[in-house]
Amino acid sequence: PAEDLLLVCGDLNGHVGSAEDGYDCHGGNGYGTRNDDGRRILDFAEATDLVITNNFFKKRVNHTITYTSGNDNSQLDFILLRKRDF
Secondary structure: OOOOOOEEEEEOOOOOOOOOOOOOOOOOOOOOOOOHHHHHHHHHHHHOOEEEHHHOOOOOHHHHOOEEEOOEEEOOEEEEEEHHHO
16 A cells, blocks of 8 residues: 555665666665666666665765675665655
8 A cells, every 4th residue: 555664675686876867766876887777776766656765875885885796896785665755
């Protein structure tokens, strides 16, 4: 139901990047560059009135990175919440 709390968390396996680029669901504090899967995450969040909460807060880079392999770092883990509950 619409009045229930909706929380989507996990490794969504996409890079939403650091730039908002017109997405209201993106807070502008992500990491790296956006890829096609990240664009799909953002489109899904916009279409379902969700926000990517962990991109709305400024953090140290090492707290933003959720996956590291060798010299490659990325942010893959996201927390999505309804805008009205954010």
